[in-house]
Amino acid sequence: MGRRQLTGAGFGIFAAIMAGTRLTGDRLIDRFGPVFLARCCGLSGLLGLTVIWAAPHVWTALLGFALMGFAASLIFPISVTAAARLPGRSPAMNIAALSLICFSGYVIGPPVVGFIAGMVGLRGALACLIPFAIGVLLLAPRVQPKLSVQAT
Numbered sequence: 492m493g494r495r496q497l498t499g500a501g502f503g504i505f506a507a508i509m510a511g512t513r514l515t516g517d518r519l520i521d522r523f524g525p526v527f528l529a530r531c532c533g534l535s536g537l538l539g540l541t542v543i544w545a546a547p548h549v550w551t552a553l554l555g556f557a558l559m560g561f562a563a564s565l566i567f568p569i570s571v572t573a574a575a576r577l578p579g580r581s582p583a584m585n586i587a588a589l590s591l592i593c594f595s596g597y598v599i600g601p602p603v604v605g606f607i608a609g610m611v612g613l614r615g616a617l618a619c620l621i622p623f624a625i626g627v628l629l630l631a632p633r634v635q636p637k638l639s640v641q642a643t
Contacts, residue, residue, distance in 0.1 A: 501556040508560030533627030536562030
């Protein structure tokens with residue numbers, strides 16, 4: 492198979508890996524913890540975007556899309572749980588604020604990436620997302636649940 496036949500395969504692989512990981516996400520989070528998995532998601536996103544950007548062949552790029560699928564799979568559920576625990580406002584308000592930010596990204600992101608891709612190509616446009624993956628790595632410790640001490 493050549494490039495033309497594999498045009499939609501990147502998104503298909505991304506979506507399949509994302510769905511499969513999301514379905515097993517609760518068990519993974521219980522076993523490994525939210526901080527470790529948030530770091531894994533950030534690292535997977537960074538590696539996936541770098542592989543896509545530097546891929547010498549379409550098959551290599553597909554590996555990058557698989558890594559991106561894992562990266563995108565658990566970060567939202569982990570973030571929602573962390574937002575629900577934030578002090579100062581109700582969990583519902585925190586989750587609503589997070590959802591607004593994420594939904595805005597889902598609405599604005601694809602046209603912006605498409606606009607940039609029109610100027611520099613898809614590889615260059617996806618490389619512009621690398622700082623967001625680095626941000627996930629840097630913010631991963633913030634999803635750690637606070638230990639509470641209960642009075643007896």
